Structure formats: structure tokens, C-alpha cells
Amino acid sequence: MTAAPPAPESAGSGRSAVTTALRDPWLVVGVALLALAALASGAARELPWQLPLARWVDDVDQWIIINRGDHPLWQHVLEPISDGVALIVAELDAWLGLLGWPGVLLVVGVLAWRVAHLRVAAVAVAALAGLGLLGVWDEGMRTLAQMLTAVGLSLALGVPIGILAGRRPAVAAAIRPVLDTMQIIPAYVYLLPLLVLFRIGDPAGILATVIYATPPVVRLTTLGIQRVPEPALEAGRSLGASGRQLLSSVELPHALRSIRVGINQTIMMALAMVVIASLIGATGLGLEVLRGLQTLDVGRATGAGIGIVLIAVLLDRVTWSAFPRRTVPRRLGPAGSALLVAATIPVGLALGATPVATEVPLVGALDLATRIDVAVDAIVEPLRPVTRAVSDALTVGVLRPLLAAVLALPWWVIAAAVAGLAWRVVSPRFALFAVVATGLVALLGLWDDAMNTFVQVAIAAVLTLALALPLGLAAALSDRVERPLRPILDTMQTLPAFCYLIPVVALFGVGRIPGIIATIVYAMPPAVRLTSSGIRGVAPEVVEAARSQGVTTWQLLRTVQLPLARPTILLGVNQTTMMVLASIVIAGLVGAGGLGGDSVFALQQGEVGLGVEVGAAIVLLGIVLDRLTQSLGAASDERTRAQLRTG
Amino acid sequence: MSSAQIASQVSASAEQTALDCRGLWKVFGPRADRVVADPELRALPKDALRERTGTVVAVRDVSFRVHHGEIFVVMGLSGSGKSTLVRCLPRLIEPTAGAIELAGHDVLAAGPAELRDVRRRVCSMVFQHFGLLPNRRVRDNVAYGLEIQGVDRRTRYARADEVIELVELTDFATAYPDQLSGGMKQRVGLARALANDPQVLLLDEPFSALDPLIRADMQDEVLRLQRELGKTMVFITHDLREALRLGDRVAVMRDGELVQVGTAAELLSSPADDYVRDFTRDVPRALVLTAGDLARPAGDGGQAAGAEAIGDDVLLREVLGHFAHDDRALRVVDDRGATLGWVDRATALSAVAGEPAP
Numbered sequence A: 001m002t003a004a005p006p007a008p009e010s011a012g013s014g015r016s017a018v019t020t021a022l023r024d025p026w027l028v029v030g031v032a033l034l035a036l037a038a039l040a041s042g043a044a045r046e047l048p049w050q051l052p053l054a055r056w057v058d059d060v061d062q063w064i065i066i067n068r069g070d071h072p073l074w075q076h077v078l079e080p081i082s083d084g085v086a087l088i089v090a091e092l093d094a095w096l097g098l099l100g101w102p103g104v105l106l107v108v109g110v111l112a113w114r115v116a117h118l119r120v121a122a123v124a125v126a127a128l129a130g131l132g133l134l135g136v137w138d139e140g141m142r143t144l145a146q147m148l149t150a151v152g153l154s155l156a157l158g159v160p161i162g163i164l165a166g167r168r169p170a171v172a173a174a175i176r177p178v179l180d181t182m183q184i185i186p187a188y189v190y191l192l193p194l195l196v197l198f199r200i201g202d203p204a205g206i207l208a209t210v211i212y213a214t215p216p217v218v219r220l221t222t223l224g225i226q227r228v229p230e231p232a233l234e235a236g237r238s239l240g241a242s243g244r245q246l247l248s249s250v251e252l253p254h255a256l257r258s259i260r261v262g263i264n265q266t267i268m269m270a271l272a273m274v275v276i277a278s279l280i281g282a283t284g285l286g287l288e289v290l291r292g293l294q295t296l297d298v299g300r301a302t303g304a305g306i307g308i309v310l311i312a313v314l315l316d317r318v319t320w321s322a323f324p325r326r327t328v329p330r331r332l333g334p335a336g337s338a339l340l341v342a343a344t345i346p347v348g349l350a351l352g353a354t355p356v357a358t359e360v361p362l363v364g365a366l367d368l369a370t371r372i373d374v375a376v377d378a379i380v381e382p383l384r385p386v387t388r389a390v391s392d393a394l395t396v397g398v399l400r401p402l403l404a405a406v407l408a409l410p411w412w413v414i415a416a417a418v419a420g421l422a423w424r425v426v427s428p429r430f431a432l433f434a435v436v437a438t439g440l441v442a443l444l445g446l447w448d449d450a451m452n453t454f455v456q457v458a459i460a461a462v463l464t465l466a467l468a469l470p471l472g473l474a475a476a477l478s479d480r481v482e483r484p485l486r487p488i489l490d491t492m493q494t495l496p497a498f499c500y501l502i503p504v505v506a507l508f509g510v511g512r513i514p515g516i517i518a519t520i521v522y523a524m525p526p527a528v529r530l531t532s533s534g535i536r537g538v539a540p541e542v543v544e545a546a547r548s549q550g551v552t553t554w555q556l557l558r559t560v561q562l563p564l565a566r567p568t569i570l571l572g573v574n575q576t577t578m579m580v581l582a583s584i585v586i587a588g589l590v591g592a593g594g595l596g597g598d599s600v601f602a603l604q605q606g607e608v609g610l611g612v613e614v615g616a617a618i619v620l621l622g623i624v625l626d627r628l629t630q631s632l633g634a635a636s637d638e639r640t641r642a643q644l645r646t647g
Numbered sequence B: 001m002s003s004a005q006i007a008s009q010v011s012a013s014a015e016q017t018a019l020d021c022r023g024l025w026k027v028f029g030p031r032a033d034r035v036v037a038d039p040e041l042r043a044l045p046k047d048a049l050r051e052r053t054g055t056v057v058a059v060r061d062v063s064f065r066v067h068h069g070e071i072f073v074v075m076g077l078s079g080s081g082k083s084t085l086v087r088c089l090p091r092l093i094e095p096t097a098g099a100i101e102l103a104g105h106d107v108l109a110a111g112p113a114e115l116r117d118v119r120r121r122v123c124s125m126v127f128q129h130f131g132l133l134p135n136r137r138v139r140d141n142v143a144y145g146l147e148i149q150g151v152d153r154r155t156r157y158a159r160a161d162e163v164i165e166l167v168e169l170t171d172f173a174t175a176y177p178d179q180l181s182g183g184m185k186q187r188v189g190l191a192r193a194l195a196n197d198p199q200v201l202l203l204d205e206p207f208s209a210l211d212p213l214i215r216a217d218m219q220d221e222v223l224r225l226q227r228e229l230g231k232t233m234v235f236i237t238h239d240l241r242e243a244l245r246l247g248d249r250v251a252v253m254r255d256g257e258l259v260q261v262g263t264a265a266e267l268l269s270s271p272a273d274d275y276v277r278d279f280t281r282d283v284p285r286a287l288v289l290t291a292g293d294l295a296r297p298a299g300d301g302g303q304a305a306g307a308e309a310i311g312d313d314v315l316l317r318e319v320l321g322h323f324a325h326d327d328r329a330l331r332v333v334d335d336r337g338a339t340l341g342w343v344d345r346a347t348a349l350s351a352v353a354g355e356p357a358p
């Protein structure tokens, strides 16, 4: 990050050399730093004053605790929302309970068959049966009820907003920055305000999930509606279609593919929240994973984790196939299907009332949870020396020295370095923002934790890219690499971050290193994909023209493919960095410390003030990292062009 | 045919032949080579073959020769296999069967290094959609071929500037491709191909994306290059007028096969089949055929030795102008004044009508 200032080109005249030097922010910042260091060499590193944000927030929290009982905001808005959500979940859970496992299998199977087709129904039934066999049926049903509620609310909220934004550019422009910001905020940060407003429990967890999971469906619905071809709209209007008719006959059908992707992403994000939401009192599989991770009970975490993935597969497959690619004529119309599904419910209930329904068969006989424990031990134990060596090497060789170096510097040196970089690659205005943001983190008294997180992010991001870029390159250049890799990456990309924590914790225990390793695995797929698709996406006629001139493979890569794929690859760098940040923060669950650790502590202890401070620090760090990595690409692009121009 | 045989043929004909393509096949799809090897499948028409085997024949048993300094035009309807054919020549597409000799190189037998060498020094391509590198300036685009050959910067820029001047883009040498018009981009494409100083230029519909006026300009450019630099060209087009204007010889392609190869006059006066006839029907013959194309040897001695002389490159339009007020036959002479033959009024009129001469 701290690149040396570029040596000024052999200066023509003394005066112009001086003015160029003055214009170079690196030089200015460097000189300022030296001056400051000289001034402050004696001064204390600690700030004389700290921002008492936590105290203010705690005061607000106290006020809320005392007044929520009779304040109209709670009486008329928040309590009803919370009660409503709680009611929906409770009802769903109760119905699932009444159906029992035979009833649920039957009803879900028939439903999946009718909205999708038989193969999907088979997958759905198998996923549910898996929950039973893993011995997590009850928790699974609870999570299913929560997910149905959260996803349902997200879609009920997100699709209309998306349609509105797609039709009105002003609305789209207004929500864009909100969505952009939401995308870089790690999931933890949403939890705290909800905890304050709703207290601990399922509703807070579900509402946090709704907020976290809504942006993708809004974004993709907007996109889908915006991309409806003008001729199609014109044709509709010329036939006298009303606004609503236009929507249902032209806009929605065209946007359906995009909306489907949005719904899918929303479901995946909701499932990613399951574990995190359990920190503020959501029960079910998420809580099981959390307990398992925190007590190093890998068998328990694995069973529940697989359960979450099974629910993900169930929801994913059914919703994905529920949208017909082309309308296939069916013997049974939608009304008939609805009737059929409705008719299976009493049958299911009757099945649920039978004595078989109280016990899931085979669970005792198979006892998957114990088997997983045994299997994990069998794999982990022999690998122990290797994992320990890796872990020690990373800790002693990289993490500790780097962290020590960063912490040895006073905060303002780092603030100045960040500001200089921000000035150079983004803008002077953003440099100011960076200084304020860095200063705020210091003022909040979170400097050491923030640096801890930052160093982990830097290490994980560098390692991720060091692994992903060559792999992406190999996948771009060789179909033999690409073909087996693609399904693996597809699957990996749909798994939420905690899925990677479970095996890594089994192998490496808890701490910062497992956090970094799980993060690398989690963040690699998009970087590999973007690199590969960037290179493969280079216009074929340009590649052909180069080949016709007799380039070697390496020359083609160096002179054509890499330069033209650079924007896509740099987008991958940006995305990777943001995923790394999100995942490193989540690794606070397994003792990775830093801001993530603080978040977990604050949430579990109900330390609202601390939680808000930490949330603010994470958001500031996220914005700075996001803008820097985004603009790094743009800046370097500008620079090469400029160099070419002068060269 | 063994490579030794080929080699001997090459040395014998290398004097005049720049490109020799024999029995070339390109079949797309699974197990394509089986189609060429099997006499029964080989004989099937395109659609039947696709039905039977799932393969698509793009080039079918094509043979032709191009002489040094000749412009050889290949034309045909969309999908007739022109692009595939021309891409097979430097093996941008791997041919399924056949033999290709480019300036003494047996292209299909060449290893990777020799093939690169052929692409770098022997032939260059110009593409319909330009294929310019958007991240490089005009000069760096033109110098690209030399750069990958490892030529140092000063030498390759000097060479690039020469060809840029040749295509009259000197003022735009430091512009980026997206700052140029379509015609200018294609001139860059041409300059890039010329920078390597290849013996053979392969041009795949280079002017299809250009408007008619610029296209006429560019065609003049091509003719000038041939005249001044003596380049051999294989020029693909689907525009018959362009073909007749540029081509020393024109090959007509249909469903992957060459149905006729000949000069403009041959195509117009004696089309091989209805496909070619359809192609040539709407061509204004008066603007394409020249006195040289119409000249016939003296017949019954009716033509007086003192008949008016006319250059062999004079267009039929002017010949008709002459017959409007004088029905005596004309004597056609070449640029050295030697008599090539005579044109009479009946021949001129039936040529305009597109009928065989009486």
C-alpha cells in the first residue's frame, strides 16, 4: 500500500521541477509527515480525548428501555411489526409441527411438483428427509419457518420497490446510493439497531435478515424493468395498454429472468444471515451452528450447517424452477394446482396426527451426528501437524510482525498514509473523508481492534488474490481447467460464509488463522470467475486479429487479453476485498478478535453502545476500502493512458 | 500427396504462384474428419449431411491458385463459406483436409513456430470488423505485428509511420481507435496488415461496414497498393460490383464450393450456372465490361484496317456512345498500340443485354 513516491522525471528546468513536486501529493504528504513526526516525537500516542459515542448510545438505549412501554412509536409502529412477524413465524412453525414429518414431506413434495416439476419435488423431499436423518428436524422446521417469513417479507418489500425504481429514474437514483452502501456493510452492523428497537428474539433476527436480504431483489428487479426493450413497450402502448396492463403483459415477462436471479440471491443472503441472526436471539439451526462453533463441537455445527444448506437447496431449487423458461402447456392449470396442493394439506395433517409422525425414523439407527464427529476426528487428527505448522507459520511469520509494525506507528501516520493514497487514486475530497474516518476510529478508542481487523483483511485479500488470479488465468486459457472448475465455483459461491468456518475450525481450531483461511476459501470464487470471464470475454475479433499476426500464447495474454480484461479483473479485486472484510468480521464468531470479536461481544452481552461504535468503525473501514480498491483500477487505467500519451 | 511431391511442385511453380490451395475442406462439428474420409458422406449435400451427422460443411473441396501480384476475389452469398475459407489459409481455423501453400510454405504441415513465421512475414489479414486493439493508439496498433516479432521501438515506429502515411492517417497516429470513423479504422487495419510487409494480403469483407463513398475510396486504395507495391491479395466480398472492380479473377462460392472462377468478363458473358447468372443479372454491364473484354478476332475480314482504334480499358458505356452515331467496328488496342481484336455494334449491344455474343 505504501508505494514509494515515483521519482520525478529528469526535470527540464528547476522551476517546473519544483511546481511538479508541489503538485505530487505523495511528496507533500511525506514532507508533512516528517514535520509532524518531528513535532510529535515526544507527544503521547494516545489521544487526549475520546469520543464518548458509546455513552450517548447507552443513554438512548436506557431511555428506550424505560419508555418503550408507553411511547407511541413502539405502541403503534414497532410493537405491531414485531408482534406480526412473531405471529407469522409462530403460525408457520405450528403448522409445520401439526403436519409432522410425513405431512411436511407430502405437502412440500406436491407443492414443488406443481410449481416446478417432478425432479425438483424429488430434490425437495430428499432435502427434507436429510433434515430428519441429521437429527435436526425440529430446529430445521423452525429455521424453515423463519426463512419463509423473512424471504416472503423481503420479496413483498423488494419487488414493488424494484418495479417502481425501474419505471421511475428518479426513484432509482434515490435508492441507488442506499443500496450501494448496504452492499458493503457487513451483516453484523444491521443487528444492533434492531436489537435496540426490538429487543432480543426471533423478530429482531428476522427483520435484520429482511433488511440484509432485500437489496439484491430490488436491484435486479429494477434492472430487469429498466432493460425492457423500448420497441416492446412502444408496441404495448400503441395498442392502448394501460400502465398496469403494460406492467403485467410486457414489463414483468421481460424482467422475469432478472427478477428470478434477484429472488435467488435474496434467498442466499437470507440463509447467510441465519447463523448471524442467532446472535440476537433467533433460534433454530443458526443457533445450533453458533453453539457448535463456540464450543468447538464440530459434529453439532456440521449437522446443523448441512441442515441450513439443505434448506438453501430446497428453497433455491423450488423458486428457481417455479419460473417457467417457456410456458409449457399443462394438463392442470394454476387453479387446479392450487386446489390439489390445498387438498393435500388435510391429508398431510391426518398423516401428522398418526403415531409415526412423532418420531423421525432411522435417526437413532443412523445417528449421523455421531458419525460426523467420528469422521471429522478421523480426518482432522492425522492432519494436525500440518495444520499446526501452517497456522504457526502464518501467525509468527506474517500476522504478528505485520500487526506489530502497524501498531507501532502512531495512528496519525497511518491516517496520513491513507489520505495520501486516497488523494492519489480517488480525489482530494475523498482524502479528507479518509482522514476524518481514520480519525473517528481512533477517537472511538477502537484503533487497535480496527488495525487488527485491517491487517487480517490485508493478509487474506493478498493471499486470496495470489491464489485466485493464477487459477482464473489457467481457467481462461484452458478448457480442461475451466470445465471441472465451473461447477465447483458455482456451488462454492452459493454457500454462506459460515459454511467455510465449520471445516476450518475443525482443522485449525479457533482464532485469527482459521478466520483468514475460511475467508480465503470464501472469497476466492468470484475473483477466479471474474478473472477467467474477463479474459474469455475479450472481443473474439481482436483476439483473432492478434493471432493472424502470429502472436505466441504469452504475447496474446500480455498484449491483448490482460490489458483488455483489466477492468473486469480489477472489479474482482474490489469484490474480493469487500467479501474478505465481511468474512473476517464474521470470523469474530470463532475468536478472530478485532472489530468482529467486538461485535460478537457487544451483541451477546447487550453492550449497545460498544456495538454501535464498532458498527460505525466497520462501516468506515468498509467505505474506505471499497472506494480505494474501486478507484485503484480507474486510476491505474488513467495513468497508463496518460503515460502512453506522453510517451 | 506426399510432402516431397508437394515440395517439387512448389519449386516448379513458385515463380508465378503466391498461393496454392488444393482440395481444401472444412467441416464443423463432431468427428468432422470422418465426413471427408467417407465417400458416401462426402457426396451428401449440406443439409442432408447436417441431418445425418450433425456436422456443417463450410468449405467443400476447394482448389485455386493465386499468382503473384494478382487480386483474387472470392464472392458468394452470406453463409457460403467465404470467411471460413480465408481463415483456413493462415490456419486461424484448422482445415479438415487439403493442402495449402503460401509462398513456398506448406501451411498445414507447419509446426507452431513455422506457422507463426508465416503469419508474421508471409500473409496478413484485414478483418470486416477491424479487430483493432482499443487500448492502443493508431501507431501502436499498426506497429503491433512488429512489436510481437521483437522489433525495437524506434524501428517499428519508423515503419509504422511509413504505412500510416501510405494510408493517409498521419494526423491521427496518436489517436485511439474509438476516436476514428469506420473508414479510418479500416485504414488502420490495412496499415497494420501492411506494416509486416507481407507478400499476401487476406481481406475478409474489409469494406462491408463502410458507406458507399468511403468504400469507393478504399477500393482505389487497394488498387493503388497492388499497383505500387505489387501485393498479392485474396479479397472476400459479397458485393459483385466490388468483385468486378477489384478482381483480376473472381471466384463464386456457393454452399462451400467454388462454382466458377474467371475474369469479370467471363463471369458476365458465360456464367457457369443459374446461381452465377442470378448473381450477375443486375450488374450494369456498360459500367463493368471494357472494350478489351469484348474484343474478338477479325472474322470475315469485314473490318477495315483503317478502323478507329480504342484502348482496351475503355468502358462499354463509351463504346456504346461511339455506336450511337457510327456503326463501323472498332479496333481494340492495348497500351502499346498492338491490336487485340475488334468490337462491332452487335457484340456491344448483346453484351449490354447480358446475352452471349452473336
Ligand SMILES: Nc1ncnc2c1ncn2[C@@H]1O[C@H](COP(=O)(O)OP(=O)(O)OP(=O)(O)O)[C@@H](O)[C@H]1O
Residues within 6 Å of the ligand: B028, B029, B056, B057, B058, B076, B077, B078, B079, B080, B081, B082, B083, B084, B085, B238
Ligand atoms: N464455428 C462454427 N461452427 C459451426 N459452423 C460454423 C462455424 N463457423 C461457420 N460455420 C458455418 O459455416 C458456414 C459458412 O460460414 P462463413 O462464416 O464462412 O460464411 P460467409 O460466407 O463468410 O458468410 P457472411 O457473408 O455472412 O460472412 C455457415 O453455414 C456457418 O453456419
Ligand SMILES: [Mg+2]
Residues within 6 Å of the ligand: B082, B083, B084, B205
Ligand atoms: Mg463472413
